[in-house]
Amino acid sequence: xxxxRLFFHRLAxxxxxxxxxxxxxxxxxxxxxxxxxxxLYGGLWLAPRDFQQGNGYRIMYVHVPSAxxxxxxxxxxxxxxxxxxxxxxxxAYAVAAASAxxxxxxxxxALVTGSLWGKPMWGTYWVWDxxxxxxxxxxxxxxxxxxxxxxxxDQQTGDRAAAILALVGAIDVPIVHYSVDWWQTLHQGSxxxxxxxxxxxxxxxxxxxxxxxxxxxxxxxxxWRARSEILLREADREWTRKVVGS
Amino acid sequence: MNPWIRxxxxxxxxSWRERRRVLLPLVFFVxxxxxxxxxxxxxxxxxxxxxxxxxxxxxxxxxFLGLESLFRQDYEEGVLEQWILxxxxxxxxxxxxxxxxxxxxxxxLIIMSPILVLWLSFPVRALAVLLVGLLLGTVALSFLGALxxxxxxxxxxxxxxxxxxxxxxxxxxxxxxxxxxxxAAARENPRPALYLLATLFFLTVGLVPKxxxxxxxxxxxx
Amino acid sequence: xxxxxxxxTMGRFGVFVWPAFGMGLFTMLFNIYLAHLREKSVLRxxxxxxxxxxxxxx
Numbered sequence: 001x002x003x004x005r006l007f008f009h010r011l012a013x014x015x016x017x018x019x020x021x022x023x024x025x026x027x028x029x030x031x032x033x034x035x036x037x038x039x040l041y042g043g044l045w046l047a048p049r050d051f052q053q054g055n056g057y058r059i060m061y062v063h064v065p066s067a068x069x070x071x072x073x074x075x076x077x078x079x080x081x082x083x084x085x086x087x088x089x090x091x092a093y094a095v096a097a098a099s100a101x102x103x104x105x106x107x108x109x110a111l112v113t114g115s116l117w118g119k120p121m122w123g124t125y126w127v128w129d130x131x132x133x134x135x136x137x138x139x140x141x142x143x144x145x146x147x148x149x150x151x152x153x154d155q156q157t158g159d160r161a162a163a164i165l166a167l168v169g170a171i172d173v174p175i176v177h178y179s180v181d182w183w184q185t186l187h188q189g190s191x192x193x194x195x196x197x198x199x200x201x202x203x204x205x206x207x208x209x210x211x212x213x214x215x216x217x218x219x220x221x222x223x224w225r226a227r228s229e230i231l232l233r234e235a236d237r238e239w240t241r242k243v244v245g246s
Numbered sequence: 247m248n249p250w251i252r253x254x255x256x257x258x259x260x261s262w263r264e265r266r267r268v269l270l271p272l273v274f275f276v277x278x279x280x281x282x283x284x285x286x287x288x289x290x291x292x293x294x295x296x297x298x299x300x301x302x303x304x305x306x307x308x309x310f311l312g313l314e315s316l317f318r319q320d321y322e323e324g325v326l327e328q329w330i331l332x333x334x335x336x337x338x339x340x341x342x343x344x345x346x347x348x349x350x351x352x353x354x355l356i357i358m359s360p361i362l363v364l365w366l367s368f369p370v371r372a373l374a375v376l377l378v379g380l381l382l383g384t385v386a387l388s389f390l391g392a393l394x395x396x397x398x399x400x401x402x403x404x405x406x407x408x409x410x411x412x413x414x415x416x417x418x419x420x421x422x423x424x425x426x427x428x429x430a431a432a433r434e435n436p437r438p439a440l441y442l443l444a445t446l447f448f449l450t451v452g453l454v455p456k457x458x459x460x461x462x463x464x465x466x467x468x
Numbered sequence: 469x470x471x472x473x474x475x476x477t478m479g480r481f482g483v484f485v486w487p488a489f490g491m492g493l494f495t496m497l498f499n500i501y502l503a504h505l506r507e508k509s510v511l512r513x514x515x516x517x518x519x520x521x522x523x524x525x526x
Binding site for chain 1: 393397398400401407410411412413414415417418421422425429442446449453454457460461464465
Binding site for chain 1: 469474475478479480481484485487488489491492495496498499500502503506507510511513514515517518519521
């Protein structure tokens with residue numbers, strides 16, 4: 001127990017994080033590469049054709065992991081924002097700031113692949129389907145966070161203001177989802193079936209592998225970006241001089 | 247007299263003295279609503295269908311744009327600093343300030359909205375539901391708008407930014423609010439929508455003042 | 469997949485499947501490039517801060 005606490009305590013110290021994040025990031029990158037390649041092979045070649053959707057369903061292997069990541073990253077962002085606000089930890093703000101652009105990118109991928117999937121299934125690129133609509137609003141929330149974070153001369157003010165927005169957003173995301181669901185049943189009845197229903201194991205395992213791959217990919221990039229962000233926030237500290245060699 | 251009542255009254259007076267701030271959202275609200283029939287079609291059947299949506303989006307924009315500078319003067323004159331340092335509750339102060347601002351800016355919009363209802367050939371029998379929805383919704387939107395104002399209080403230009411920050415957060419209010427009126431106009435039961443809107447109302451009024459006062463402290467400490 | 473041909477055309481869904489994966493791949497690679505750019509610009513900024521503080525001291 002104390003060993004774990006010591007580990008986190010040391011990890012939370014910026015110079016230590018800076019040192020550790022590099023080998024960890026590199027390991028994550030390799031794991032992500034292997035998992036994504038295996039997932040692609042499984043999803044695009046090994047998995048059987050769907051009897052209803054033909055090969056069109058294979059978009060799932062990029063769409064579902066991205067959509068999942070868009071929510072997961074938001075959760076990470078809000079949790080770090082909370083930690084930052086409560087314990088005034090610069091590293092937490094760095095992680096939140098590093099997560100936002102990545103989450104926005106995952107959301108964008110989920111939106112585009114969702115519409116590309118929608119075209120053959122629904123006959124049109126965009127349907128105000130509950131899931132796509134929530135995803136769109138999530139994208140706007142990410143944009144708001146990024147804009148607010150960078151609007152202030154003083155980075156700390158930007159970090160803390162954006163953190164408050166992230167927390168409000170975290171409470172809001174489930175409400176948005178519910179309201180959009182409610183709105184959709186009002187207008188479309190239940191004529192639009194969900195994109196994924198029961199799924200055979202031979203189709204499922206590549207999806208899970210892809211999701212794990214996306215997680216490690218995010219882990220790699222968030223460490224990389226957080227390294228930059230923490231450096232920027234700690235530029236007044238002595239340790240950064242040694243690290244950048246000035 | 248209770249100091250909080252005195253505070254509320256002085257805030258009310260302050261907002262009222264700056265009549266420009268009161269009138270601008272109102273004019274904005276009416277002008278924007280008049281644009282829709284011109285941009286689309288004067289056909290009553292179409293207008294009736296879009297009326298709740300137009301009124302609600304219009305109210306939302308007018309509220310957010312009107313609230314954008316809510317705390318700016320207090321911030322620049324150092325009043326905010328006194329509030330933060332004073333031992334009395336910042337949340338309560340924020341709450342009263344928002345309510346007083348709502349009384350002078352949003353309440354006129356609601357009083358004005360029957361005119362828009364006529365312009366957009368919205369059935370008069372659904373007016374009551376629209377007004378109740380607007381009453382609940384504008385209070386909630388005012389608190390969200392105040393949060394935007396508090397987050398950006400130290401920035402000089404923030405109108406667009408506040409809108410970008412808050413419009414996605416406010417979508418549930420928009421959905422339930424506009425649909426309560428839409429359902430009432432279609433002779434369907436608007437109650438579920440109104441109850442959901444009321445839930446959001448209580449959630450917003452209960453939680454957002456805390457967020458606003460945290461945001462104000464953040465700007466002050468910088 | 470039964471044949472390489474089916475893989476390339478994805479049945480009749482190739483026009484949707486391949487752009488979806490292409491967009492995903494492009495975004496993931498672009499993210500890497502962006503992280504690299506951010507690192508470079510931050511390093512430059514931090515060095516500037518250090519430079520400025522050193523000049524202030526002397």
